Amino acid sequence: MAVVTPVLTFEDVRLSFAGVRAIDGVTFDVGPAELFAIIGPNGAGKTSIFNVLSGVYRPDSGRVAFLGEDLLSRRPHEIAAMGLARTFQNVELFHNLTVLDNLMLGRHHHFRYGAAAAVLWLGRARREELAARARVEDIIDFLELEAWRRHPVRLLPYGVQKRVELGRALAMEPRLLLLDEPVAGMNLEETEDMARFVLDIRDELGIPIVLVDHDMGLVMDLADRVLVLDFGRPVALGTPERVQHDPEVIEAYLGGTA
Numbered sequence: 001m002a003v004v005t006p007v008l009t010f011e012d013v014r015l016s017f018a019g020v021r022a023i024d025g026v027t028f029d030v031g032p033a034e035l036f037a038i039i040g041p042n043g044a045g046k047t048s049i050f051n052v053l054s055g056v057y058r059p060d061s062g063r064v065a066f067l068g069e070d071l072l073s074r075r076p077h078e079i080a081a082m083g084l085a086r087t088f089q090n091v092e093l094f095h096n097l098t099v100l101d102n103l104m105l106g107r108h109h110h111f112r113y114g115a116a117a118a119v120l121w122l123g124r125a126r127r128e129e130l131a132a133r134a135r136v137e138d139i140i141d142f143l144e145l146e147a148w149r150r151h152p153v154r155l156l157p158y159g160v161q162k163r164v165e166l167g168r169a170l171a172m173e174p175r176l177l178l179l180d181e182p183v184a185g186m187n188l189e190e191t192e193d194m195a196r197f198v199l200d201i202r203d204e205l206g207i208p209i210v211l212v213d214h215d216m217g218l219v220m221d222l223a224d225r226v227l228v229l230d231f232g233r234p235v236a237l238g239t240p241e242r243v244q245h246d247p248e249v250i251e252a253y254l255g256g257t258a
């Protein structure tokens with residue numbers, strides 16, 4: 001049997017804040033083109049895990065490797081440049097800029113030319129800019145954003161703004177995508193659209209995804225595997241089918257009502 005090397009390895013990670021155990025011995029890995037979900041009630045430690053992965057928090061102990069390389073010694077911009085892209089719970093875009101410009105900014109770390117070349121619009125700068133444009137136009141097609149491409153983000157419906165944020169993360173050409181509550185605050189139609197795009201990213205682009213949410217329903221529909229957390233502790237890890245029927249999950253997460 002072929003051995004599949006995980007894209008991400010998170011091993012026995014612990015992190016406390018003034019006595020609060022935000023992450024309490026959490027271990028998981030994410031395979032290539034896997035949609036991995038982390039769920040748990042408020043305060044379970046989901047955002048803390050994302051903050052460790054993106055280099056914002058340094059854990060007290062444990063090991064985290066991305067594409068075989070240690071992540072814990074890296075700064076946030078280095079981790080982004082390695083190909084780990086993230087969206088946020090709240091829309092974090094430049095609201096007065098157009099969709100196109102926001103997506104172009106998502107690519108900035110790919111540009112290799114210096115300031116002088118950029119100002120003079122010379123050689124390499126021009127070639128890189130044209131390649132970036134082509135890539136961004138592909139993403140606009142993929143996320144069905146054509147109708148809004150020249151609109152400032154602040155004028156767009158909320159669900160479309162979240163899609164632009166997803167587009168900006170894709171513009172980084174990620175090797176792993178972290179989605180923080182991608183459907184929070186969305187109506188049913190927006191939620192269904194977002195769910196479809198998330199699946200397309202895995203299936204058509206082959207990009208592995210870690211998705212954090214507290215909505216059990218969405219996660220169970222989308223994820224290949226699910227990690228359930230409670231007060232920073234792992235409660236269960238497995239396929240949605242298995243996790244849903246785990247007595248500890250039913251007790252801890254659903255309060256024994258399922």
Ligand SMILES: Nc1ncnc2c1ncn2[C@@H]1O[C@H](COP(=O)(O)OP(=O)(O)OP(=O)(O)O)[C@@H](O)[C@H]1O
Pocket residue numbers: 017020021022040041042043044045046047048049214
């Ligand atoms: N910077 C911080 N300083 C102090 N405590 C923190 C910090 N970040 C997180 N915590 C604490 O760690 C615990 C886990 O918080 P975290 O935000 O990771 O949970 P969460 O599962 O993402 O919750 P939510 O669904 O509300 O976003 C909470 O008790 C929280 O108060």
